[in-house]
Amino acid sequence: MQKLPEAVEKILQDKSLGYIQRFVLHQSWLGKTYSEMAEESSYGSDYLKEIGSQLWQDLSKMLGQRITKKNLHLVFEKDQQGTTYTQELVEEPSLKMVPNIISASKIDFPSGPIPLNSPFYIFRPPLERLTFNEIMHPGCLLQIKAPSKMGKSSLLNRIIAHAKQQGYHTVYLDFQEADETLFTSLDKFLRWFCINTSRQLKLFPSLDDFWDTEMGCKVSCKIYFEAYLLQYLDNYPIVLALNQISRIFEHLNIAQDFLSMLRFWHEQAKQDPTWEKLRIIVVHTTEIYVPLKLNQSLFNVGLTISLPPFTLEQVRNLAEQYGIDWAAKYLIRLQTMIGGHPYLVNLAFYHLRQENITLEQLLDTAATPAGIFSQHLRGLLTLLQKEPQLMSAMQQVVAIDERVELDAITAYKLESMGLVQLEGNQARISCELYRLYFHQQLGKQIQIR
DSSP states (O other): OOOOOHHHHHHHHOTTSOHHHHHHHHHHHTTOOHHHHHHHSSSOHHHHHHHHHHHHHHHHHHHTSOOOSSSHHHHHHHOOSOOSHHHHHHSOOOOOOOTTOOOGGGOOOOOSSOOTTOTTOOOOTTHHHHHHHHTTSTTOEEEEEOSTTSSHHHHHHHHHHHHHHTTOEEEEEEGGGSOGGGGGOHHHHHHHHHHHHHHHTTOOOOGGGTOOTTTOHHHHHHHHIIIIIHHHSOSSOEEEEEEOGGGGGGSHHHHHHHHHHHHHHHHHTTTOHHHHTEEEEEEESSOOOOOOOTTTOSTTSSEEEEOOOOOHHHHHHHHHHTTOOOOHHHHHHHHHHHTTOHHHHHHHHHHHHTTSSOHHHHHHHTTSTTSTTHHHHHHHHHHHHTOHHHHHHHHHHHHSSSOEEOOHHHHHHHHHTTSEEEETTEEEESOHHHHHHHHHHHHHHHHHO
């Protein structure tokens, strides 16, 4: 094995550098490309390039000479005397206040959708532009999917606000609000669906005039929309936003009929001007495995938008809104730990802005019961404990630093929880926080059994 220079060894042993930075440096010294690094790790090549680019800049400043991926050997093989970079790396970042930033006492604890007027909403181009444009198309079907707390509802609220600015009628239904008794029959569920839609459109519910038991509740629901809701309003479109639609998948019979009905309505818009006025937005955690025929499924039509984690630049933008002005190396360390998860990033900056924890303390305790993410982590662990198959799969994922082949249903369930990122059915852990926490917790579960 090729011997590393003393200076490189010191950098690799320095715990103030994140695992991913040390990995990039070591693999670069061995002559690996970013694509080859990606194949050997759980990270994408673009992300590794971003980490590497900032790493070379930081090392250049610390060592007083230009460091690049290509000149590593030239620089370090000539200089075997070590450097004084360590103190600079472990120095705790200060919170430099950005002008015109909200005072810490007026910053709300991160919880629920981000208000429309909040400076803490971070745009993720081109997602907002794509979704705003899509609802302008007659009869569109827009799907937004992402794990929990990735910003689906915050984006949905902005799409609705944009629709209102265009003069559109809007309806917002959250299936978490529906009583469990409504799912005992399709007829009862569709009546609830129609009544709530009517009231939000400020129309008197008039189901008895259109509901025909002999025709069936799906046809009755279609006639109610077609002959009443879409006819009695003016010519402006109706945006029907359906949040947390995953709730209905606990009730297979209703899910099958409801999804196929929405698909049929979307297809009707291609040939019927009346249905062109209806634009549907569906929000869910991920693809849901329901045994539907291809022509019944809702998930292979329309435009689907997946919400990604924040990029490093987006994390920087959010930091500035919190009044935190850090050098890139500190942002990279935080990004490495929590992977750009919007809720976790907001939670971190909230506590840092309140000055009740330092970055070093946050990172050291991140995966422990004393850390600020403990409640979030316990919630995920509880969900895993309910399904032994998921527990077993997660144990495989955290056991090694490579992609793991999982069966399709298990892989997508873990993705819906935000625990893994998928390439086909191959799963890799979403962030270092999850790797550390679940490696420890799932090890305990094995010992208990």
